[in-house]
Amino acid sequence: MSLSLRSAAELLHGAGLLREIITPSTWTMDPDDVPGCDDPLTSLTYDSRSITPGTMMCCKGRFRPEFLDGADARGLAAYVAETDLSARTAAPGLIVDDSRKALSLLASEFHGRPQDELTLIGITGTKGKTTTAWFTQAILNAASGGRCGLISSLANCVDGHTMTESTLTTPESLDAMRLMRRAVDNGMRYMVMEVSSQAYKVERVFGLTFDVGAFLNISPDHISPIEHPTFEDYLFCKRQIVRNCRRLVLGMDSDHAGLLLQDAAERGIHVDTFALHDPASGLDSPADTTIATTSDLDRYIPVVNGVTLPAISLTMPGEANALDAAAAMSIAAAAGVTPNDPAMSAPSGIQVPGHMERDVSADGIIGYVDFAHNHISTSTLLDEVDRRFGDRNPRIILVTGSAGGKALDRREGIVTAALGRVESFIFTLDDPNFEDPQAIARQMLDHVTDPAASARIVIPREAAIEAAVADARNHPDRLSIILVIGKGHETCNIINGARVPYDGDRVVLRRALGLDADGPNAGGVDGGGDDGEGNADEGDDDARGSTRS
Known part of the structure; x- marks a missing residue:
């Protein structure tokens, strides 16, 4: 797992990514022109806060030059970037066409392929x-x-x-x-x-x-x-x-x-x-x-x-x-x-947490927690409900929201997948991040065109799930099926860039149904990805640290 400035430069040159090697005193293609070019690098990072003596820093994504201020004092050995940063550091720089590609190749070599x-x-x-x-x-x-x-x-x-x-x-x-x-x-x-x-x-x-x-x-x-x-x-x-x-x-x-x-x-x-x-x-x-x-x-x-x-x-x-x-x-x-x-x-x-988890209350209300978060996954979930319960004419209640700042097509897709199949829509909070969750919910509600369906907004997610259970109990003459979708296993909501703790959909649903909230698989993990590349995966991390956007 040995990587030096020389071997890094040779690797990137061989991949057609290296443009030049820059120091405050020279521009070159020859690593021998850089003192210590064969010294082993002790670490590789894309987070400037983790620089220690002997670190190579890869400047990618939303990196800003000022992130390198003070890096020399902490022992920065070299950096990889798409532009000259010698105004900020005396460390040699490997200037490349694409820093993300460079990071991937260097990471593989640093960890011994x-x-x-x-x-x-x-x-x-x-x-x-x-x-x-x-x-x-x-x-x-x-x-x-x-x-x-x-x-x-x-x-x-x-x-x-x-x-x-x-x-x-x-x-x-x-x-x-x-x-x-x-x-x-x-x-x-x-x-x-x-x-x-x-x-x-x-x-x-x-x-x-x-x-x-x-x-x-x-x-x-x-x-x-x-x-x-x-x-x-x-x-x-x-x-x-x-x-x-x-x-x-x-x-x-x-x-x-x-x-x-x-x-x-x-x-x-x-x-x-x-x-x-x-x-x-x-x-x-x-x-x-x-x-x-x-x-x-x-x-x-x-x-x-x-x-x-x-x-x-x-x-x-x-x-x-x-x-x-x-x-x-x-x-x-x-x-x-x-x-x-x-x-x-x-x-x-195998039971994947937060995927097709089903509970039944003492009074016969059926609840599903699932990661469905777009048109195809919502449609698939409803197909399964119909396959299993369609002959009983169930009353379906959907609790859903949509993430802020991305995948904007989901707001319509979730609703259109449910039109004509769901009798009661409850729109709620689901990782709004920097958007107004009320505005997201209103956008989704505007897509409800079924005159036979009811639709409302209840922003606190716990209250929305409780409202769904109350709605079901108001119709004891029908088989009620509650679908709580979008978050699956997650036990946080992303609000204004922060991860706000949340009990998790299944815990809240089981509690509202009068079941043991700590029943089998009821707990979640504070996850951020998604089966369909959802709420947390589709942004980029800056070079200062992980920002899940």
Whole structure:
């Protein structure tokens, strides 16, 4: 894990990124012109507050030159930037075309290229990344004796079993490499990683080639001035996983699957496909791995590469989760697990926190907590409710909000997905950040065009959930189903840039339903990412420290 100014310059020059090396006295392309160019660097950072003697600082994102004030006194050894900063520091600078790309390459070298010692799996898609990642880790752990790590929006795992809080769907490249190095040192053989569209847009995974890349699905999301200006840009960023993997796993029913198959064919990449088979819905696309519904709503029959496996039941209900299980089986098979390995049944016991968690009160009110946060995930949740309870004419109450400052299309998408299906809308707070939560809620309410539906705004999230339960109890003649969506497992709200503690949707819902608030899986984690790259992942970190925007 040795990196010096010389080796860093040679690496960046070889990648076509290095423009020149600058010191206050010389501009050069030759590292020998810089005294101490072979001295080992002791650390690599993108946070100027963590500079210690021997540190190389990468200036990226919203970095400002004044962040380097005082850095020399703290021992700054070198910096990487897209412009000359010698007015602020006497340390030599590696001037590059793209500091984010440079950071990714340097991070890999600094940590000894840990990705080369792992079977690396990357998973992208608009929805289902987190569930698929957790299912995949479960299979690979079962097959390898617990030697699979995980980098996901909910939690990271570097020892096969201990989950620690994460803050981004895909971490900064330096943080990802640090996690991979720890995983390798802990004896891990596999690493499963969620890959967001922003990970490619801001070069968090630049230089990484996944042994298996998975593209689950695509639908419009994250269209905003600070994320993707158009759906085309969003899809293009996600498509980059195809050119950066050795083998592709593809959802055959995904929109634009034909385009992705063309991408793979152009690069000579083998493609494994997966699909859900449900005769009632007309779903029967041919695929290498399929999972079929049965007369039992909770049992499915998987077929992996022509091998029919024993029927499985999933702890997490719903056909969307069954499809994610099929994706995980296809990924595991592509990574070398044989179809008839008992490990393939591992998803049956997995419950991803904050995803399709269901409770029933003593008076029969059914409550779901789910991370649904856009049109496709809200529609999928409502499809499952209809599949399971539609013959009972349920009265559905939706508690929802939308994040501030990004993914503006979600505000309409969530509502339009629910129109004609939800009888009562309650709009509330959900990570408004610097926006007015009342204004966000009003925007969403304006999209409620169903004259048969009621709609109101209750900004405190706890009060909104309590209002939903009261609403249900006011209609004892109907089966009431409450859907609390958007936050899932999270136990904070982001308000004016600060993380404000919150009990968590399931704790609040169970309490309002008269259930033990500390029941199974009722607690959450103070997470920030999201199954669909949501509330916290789509900004950039400045070089001073992590700012989750």
